[in-house]
Amino acid sequence: MKPQMMRQTTRESTGASSAAEGVVLVDLDLKPIALDSGAEAILADLNGPGGIEPALPADVLNQLSAGCQGGQVAGNPIHLASARHEYSCRAFLVKSRDSNVGPMLALHLKKEISVVDAVHQVGIDYHLTDREQEVLIGVAMGLTSKELAGRMDISPNTVKAFLRLIMIKMGVATRAGIVGKLLGQNGRAGS
Numbered sequence: 001m002k003p004q005m006m007r008q009t010t011r012e013s014t015g016a017s018s019a020a021e022g023v024v025l026v027d028l029d030l031k032p033i034a035l036d037s038g039a040e041a042i043l044a045d046l047n048g049p050g051g052i053e054p055a056l057p058a059d060v061l062n063q064l065s066a067g068c069q070g071g072q073v074a075g076n077p078i079h080l081a082s083a084r085h086e087y088s089c090r091a092f093l094v095k096s097r098d099s100n101v102g103p104m105l106a107l108h109l110k111k112e113i114s115v116v117d118a119v120h121q122v123g124i125d126y127h128l129t130d131r132e133q134e135v136l137i138g139v140a141m142g143l144t145s146k147e148l149a150g151r152m153d154i155s156p157n158t159v160k161a162f163l164r165l166i167m168i169k170m171g172v173a174t175r176a177g178i179v180g181k182l183l184g185q186n187g188r189a190g191s
């Protein structure tokens with residue numbers, strides 16, 4: 001007899017944007033056995049609206065099938081993308097101590113944070129304007145003031161003025177300080 005899929009119904013499970021990570025347990029036939037609310041939200045985001053039961057994306061099924069046949073389950077993360085977010089999936093073989101329960105796979109799904117997501121969050125945290133956030137994205141890309149000016153159709157001096165305002169708001173003195181705060185935000189958002 002197959003175990004029924006366990007689901008938690010919480011407010012967190014209704015919004016995929018609130019789920020940073022989750023876990024799915026699947027049998028060796030790659031049928032879901034159990035999942036937490038984070039995984040449920042991520043799978044809903046990946047599969048789109050309308051699905052009754054959370055299903056594993058085809059990319060995950062294909063790579064896990066190939067890995068199971070080759071005897072290698074754990075390995076490199078599988079990269080997945082929805083219309084709004086990117087995720088990674090890692091598989092781990094789990095053996096039960098109970099002889100009545102066969103081995104299964106634990107799939108760890110994790111939301112990957114993009115530079116734009118991190119800049120948006122920093123923009124909220126430090127009350128940056130849209131144009132300041134645009135400059136911040138350019139700084140994160142490693143663009144010079146002259147290159148940023150060309151992209152934004154403003155003068156290099158205006159870019160430098162934006163940079164000074166950003167530095168004041170973020171409490172840093174250099175471009176490296178801006179990038180450090182951005183990387184710090186990216187690390188917090190992904191964990």
